[in-house]
Amino acid sequence: MMSEKLKGNLDMLLLAVLAAGPGHGYAIITRLRDRSEGAFDLPEGTVYPALHRLETAGLLDSAWEVVAGRRRRLYRLTAAGQESLAAEAQRWRSFTGSVSQVLRGLATQPSAIRPAAL
């Protein structure tokens, strides 16, 4: 269920992870898992098509660099990527704020979610 929800927001999450600094695929997935405290434990291979897609869209750029003795593709956020991330984050906050407003009543009245027949 979490993976399904994650799919639609993976691009934004990858941009957010890279906003903290450049990283290669494995480091990005590790950061994503750590920052979500293990909640976003998606199949690791899914990040690569997403990273390639974001690079094609001009939101990331990448280059080969040797990190810890191994040649890796390092991804960096571009200026367009920073703008896109800011816009996406704003939309996400607005969306989650609205959802929270709707759910607020339920949180304080647990009985409200019980089916009427019970």
Added chain:
Amino acid sequence: MSDMRDLPAGSEPVEEYLDRLLLTLSGPPRQVRRTLAEVEAHLHDAVAEEIAAGKSEAEAEQAAVARLGTISQITGRPLQFGRPTAALLRRTALAGSLIGGIALVAVGVSGAIGWGLAALRGGTFLVAPFPQGSYTRSDCARWLAGDPSTHSCLTAMTADHVGEVILNSFAAGLLGVLALSAYGWMRRRWQDRGTLTALPIGSAEAVGSILALIVAVGTAGRGINLELVQNGQGAGEMFSLTIGALAAATFFIVRLSRLSLPYRIRS
């Protein structure tokens, strides 16, 4: 997430995964190499992490592969079985245009050979004349109009048929050149590994050489039969096609041997 089944002795999950990924990836060669290199580095990192967590190397490799997910999750599109992939369609178009192009050029070559045979042994060696009674006076008049140098209906008919056979052969040869040009254009455009490996390497050459040899044997047999039974009338067309088919078979066999040469050197 990891699937900790017992591993068969000697299995190398990481190497096997990378082999399967290489065979599945399509796109420009640089993109294929990049994805493969990224995934290989990723797997080595994951294996190191799993070993640091206390797993054996074999278990760590299996866990790293399981964490990565399916091949289609890396390629970004689901694997589709049961219907031809775009790469297979492209590869089939390449094979078809090569075989078809060479076959048509071979027909064109046979037309030139037939022309020579008709000059050497007469037009009736290339084309058998229609039997008497099967054509009308108006047919004769039309053939004679096309060849004012003769008053013989048989000679005019033969000359007309020879011209027709040679013209059709040359037209086929021209179409073959166009098909081979299309092949060259598509070959330059579709250099991705997925397309080139969608069919076994050398399959077009193998199919082409087999088809050409079948045509060569069939037309040679028919030509010999015409030579023996009909005093050679029409045998020239068959023999010229035999020579064209043998030339095509030689072309395909030479290509095939060049493709397999590196393997022979290694072995």
